Amino acid sequence: MPKTSAIERNKKRIALAAKFAAKRAELKAILISPSTSDEEFHAAQRKLQKLPRNSAPSRIRNRCALSGRPRGYKRKFGVSRLTFRELALAGKIPGVTKSSW
Numbered sequence: 001m002p003k004t005s006a007i008e009r010n011k012k013r014i015a016l017a018a019k020f021a022a023k024r025a026e027l028k029a030i031l032i033s034p035s036t037s038d039e040e041f042h043a044a045q046r047k048l049q050k051l052p053r054n055s056a057p058s059r060i061r062n063r064c065a066l067s068g069r070p071r072g073y074k075r076k077f078g079v080s081r082l083t084f085r086e087l088a089l090a091g092k093i094p095g096v097t098k099s100s101w
Contacts, residue, residue, distance in 0.1 A: 007068045010061050013054045020055035024048065 030036055030044040053059065062073040064080035072081035077093065088096045 002063075002068045002070065006070075007063065010063055013060050016052055016055040017057045017060055020051055021057075024051060024055065027051075 027044045027048045030040060031048070036044070061070050062075065063070050064073060064083050065078045066083050067080055069080035069082065073079075074081060074084050077084055079087065084093070087093050089098065
């Protein structure tokens, strides 16, 4: 089980990313647009840099919803490989069976 502080820090990052998503997208659109002037470009760049670092979606870490484990994350199910195996063997994930050949 990971430290509670790491899990809470990640939750804070998720909330910040959601809060600043619209503003970040708007500023990035200004930067990408070829019709922006140099002054507008640099102003948008400065505003983007002033946003909190933890509001960037790339800083969010995928973690298991049940155990909080950061490694071996199964994106489709939202859990780690260990939790996935436990749930699959218990029959709690529909359509997943242990393979045998």
